[in-house]
Amino acid sequence: MATEVRIAPITITDRALAEVKNILAEKNVPAEYGLRIGVQGGGCSGMSYLLGFDKPKESDETFQLDGVTLIMDKKHGMYVMGMEVDFQDGLNARGFVFNNPQAKSTCGCGSSFSA
Numbered sequence: 001m002a003t004e005v006r007i008a009p010i011t012i013t014d015r016a017l018a019e020v021k022n023i024l025a026e027k028n029v030p031a032e033y034g035l036r037i038g039v040q041g042g043g044c045s046g047m048s049y050l051l052g053f054d055k056p057k058e059s060d061e062t063f064q065l066d067g068v069t070l071i072m073d074k075k076h077g078m079y080v081m082g083m084e085v086d087f088q089d090g091l092n093a094r095g096f097v098f099n100n101p102q103a104k105s106t107c108g109c110g111s112s113f114s115a
Contacts, residue, residue, distance in 0.1 A: 008063035008070050009081045010037060016087040016096060020068055029053045034062060034069030037085065038076040047079065049098050078102070 012020070020035055036054040039047045056062055056071050063070040072080070083100040 008065055009072070009077050010070075010083045010085060012065060012068075012070075013084065013086045015089075016085045017066055017068065019087040019089075019096070024053075024068070034071040036071045037080065038073050039079045051085070051096055 023029070033053040033055055036050060036052055038050040040050055041047060054071060056069075057073075059073055059075070060071050061074055061077075063072070079102055080100060081102060083098060083102065086097045086099065088094060088097055
């Protein structure tokens with residue numbers, strides 16, 4: 001029986017992936033948890049991004065990326081297809097940054113968008 005390999009609909013930069021791995025190690029995140037990426041209603045532009053550790057649910061798709069399990073609700077794919085997650089650690093800002101080609105507009109803080 002062949003194993004299906006699915007390509008994640010998003011990319012995560014090396015910097016962001018390194019930060020996720022640091023958090024996994026430092027915070028002792030349980031092994032059955034993965035990195036949940038998605039969207040939710042709210043924010044100043046209508047939708048905001050979800051990024052956190054969670055257990056997979058029945059409505060989720062999972063992907064493997066360099067040893068990290070990505071979890072995404074199947075319904076969220078159309079909002080984040082082609083998105084890049086980066087991590088900035090500079091003088092002006094520190095945190096995860098979402099570069100989403102599906103976003104028609106974004107707010108000033110970059111954590112919400114309209115599709």
